[in-house]
Amino acid sequence: MRDAYLVGAGQSDYGAFPEESYRSLFRTAFDAATDSVPKGLDAGDVDEAFVGTLGVGGRQLGLSGPAVTEHVGLDGVPTTRVENACAASGFAVRQAVQAIKSGMADVVLAGGFEVMSDTSSDATKYWLGVSGETEWERLSGTTFSGVYAQMASVHMERYGTTREQLSRVAVKNHANGAKNPHAQLGFECSLEDAQSAPVVADPLNLYHCCPTSDGAACALIVSEDVVEEYTDDPIRVAGVGAGSDDVGLFQRDTYTGIPASRRAAESAYEMAGVGPDELDFAEVHDCFAIAELLAYEDLGFCEEGEAGRLIESGATELGGDLPVNTSGGLKSKGHPIGATGAGQVVEVFKQLSGTAGERQVERPTRGLTHNVGGSGGAAVVHVFEREEPRSSRNSSGRGPREKESEVSA
Template sequence: MTDAYIIGAGQSDFGSFPGESYRSLFDAAFDEAVDSIDADFDTEKIDEAFLGTLGVGGRQLGLSGPAVTEHLGLHGVATTRVENACAASGYALRNAAMAVRAGMADVALAGGYEVMTDMSGDHTKWWLGVSGETEWERLSGTTFAGVYAQMASAYLQEFDATVEDLSRVAVKNHGNGAKNPHAQLGFECTLDEAVNAPDVAAPLNLYHCCPTTDGASAVLVANERVARELSDAPIRVAGAGAASGQVGLFQRDSLTSIPATRTAAERAYEEAGVGPADLDIAEVHDCFAIAELLAYEDLGFCDRGEAARLLREGATDPEGRLPVNTSGGLKSKGHPIGATGTGQVVEMFDQLRGEAHVQVDDARVGLTHNVGGSGGGVAVHVFEREGGAT
């Protein structure tokens, strides 16, 4: 089996774009991905495409993947739509890497797209709710924010953490997102602002929740031969781990951990031959501030109950020992459901090539962590630039 390499990655702006379609947003992301390749690239080299979307609003639920690739002029390319809620394009990347590794494709396209802002808040809330357990959560009135609020309440009761710690996540990620020209909420906030914002679902307030977002992202994956031909600095997909878990929160033994994250991370670390201590940077799924704290622990960045301490010490700041969400994360950059996973990979590609807006010095090994719903499906990837772990 050949290794899989990222040779190009790009995204549209994330935000609210009246009049834009999922096709036009993906067109922008794809163009940026192609432009990021170091040599001239013939799009006819693309053998497979895996595109993630939830299909918010019900538009083109059938065959939306081929509708995108045909719009791009990728005629005849085998295209698969991937749906795993917010982890859709994380899984799309995994599928693309597997296709390349297995020799089924020399070049595969992975990406995602979503249009979420062209409907009422109540309608959007309904669509977000389908990523939870339908019968016992959504139909009983539980919102997506409400599910994570239960997780936050349990965590604050069980461990040494406060609402102020949730707000520190927002301050850090907004500080990073303010430097990202693609970010939807590209502004800084103070700790006071983040602590005293209006409640959404207590203990979560406005600054603890990601925005509703339109956007797209695209990643081009190639085998080693093509990667060496087209890229001066290809980024190796060193490890790919994925796992499913209980879709409903009420089905779990604990509200303060996402077991699928732990399993997916173990698989990615094992395949890459690295551990958490070898990472230089990470993009984690912070749809709500509590999700970032849980990720620190489930990904092995710290012991159980130690996430708030890690944050307070500045370990996950851009200058810390393990910077997290230098893109701004979902909290500041935005969260277009189907585009989020490969959007994280865009940041990792830029970081490991030394081209990021908030650049981490000498970043060699990075991780992305993409969660579907409240943990029903998780994709974790480890990436390495030439030289790998030191």
């Protein structure tokens, strides 16, 4: 199978934008992605597209993928909408890689979008809840914060994890988000702020929960056959892994981990030929503070039950041994459901291309993204690896994807 490479990625700001539509947000992300490609990439180069969205609020439920790709000029490009709850665009990236590796496409767009701010709080809770188990969780009144609160309670009881350790996740991610101009909650918070916030679902308080967001993100994945037409500094998609599980938390054997994440990570590490100790940074799915701590254990950053002590040690802070959520994560950067997975890839692209600004990790070569759907019904993990710079073989001066016949004509 052919190797797949990440050559560009971009996003809109995340937040509440009543003057924007899902199409205009996607255009912003698409334009940012194409502009980030070192040697340039045109809409006409794209062979296929995968677009993630939950479709919050009822707008364009059918054919929402083609609705945004046609808007940005991908006329006639085969487009597939991907829905896997909060992991929608993470799986869109996976499908883009599959299309490349299979030989069916050379340039693929993977993106996502969501508009969540134009419905009432009750309606938003409903749309978030549809990704939970319907009969025994959502219709009985359980919210996502309630489900993750159950996870937190059991982890705290079993392993001694504390509210202060949960709050340290928020403090770290807000510190990183304050350095990210795209972040929805781009401000720092103190440990006291994060511990004294109003309770949402005990033991989780307001600072332990991510916001609802409007936003879009796009990534451009190309094959090894054409990568040198777009960049001399390739970023290889070294590993891909995915997993699914029972949608309802009550149906699973554990409350202190997400088995789908563990399976996805194992597959991604095996494909990449690396272990978690060989990563330089990671973007993990921190919809709630406990979710980041669970990710530390599920992804092999520490032993089971040690996540609270890992966050307390400072190892996952910017400048630590393994910086996690340098973008600010879902907690500070924001969580526009369908855009979140692709947005994580945007941060990887910036870090590995050295354009992350104040939050830049020192000389990274390998990063990971981890995107979860619902409370763990689906998960996808990617490992990205920066290769040594190479000289372009395209010495003719032709633009990207330009055919010999087009030049001679």
